[in-house]
Amino acid sequence: MKKLLPWIITMFLAITLIVVAVFLVLGNNKDTANAAGEKEEVKQEKHLTAKEIVAVSSDITGIKTNLSDPSFIVQIDFSVQLSDAKVKAEFDEIKEITIKPIILMTLADTTPEALSTAKGKTQLNTKLKNLINKAMPEGEVVSVNITNFILATL
DSSP states (O other): OTTHHHHHHHHHHHHHHHHHHHHHHHHHHHHHHHHHHHHHHHHHHHOOOHHHHHHTEEEEEEEEEEOSSTTEEEEEEEEEEESSHHHHHHHHHHIIIIIHHHHHHHHHTOOHHHHTSHHHHHHHHHHHHHHHHHHOSSSOEEEEEEEEEEEEEO
């Protein structure tokens, strides 16, 4: 009996470890499935109809300014999509006194070379989105898009 006791304990521990491993693996799969389901719900919520997009979007037009190289000017318009209609109303109230200066200062630090590529324009959109979100009292900017762009030399 004394010779069998270590073998019995070893077998008991091995079976216990296998059972624990199975529960951990199955438990993680359920969590992963739940997380995947939540991500799908979030993606479905973000799909807006054309009317909904128009209801939460605001245009900023007529921006003409110099870039970091004073021999270049840019004429640019933006469309800003916000998180909901209430946020859009607040955005429209502050866009002339808060948002436009942010855009002008950002463009003043931008080189003409950066704006001559699609990647540079995308980086500008992302930078403006982040800066505007910091200035927003409530809600958030979902996206910033360039709707009109003219780069010219003086």
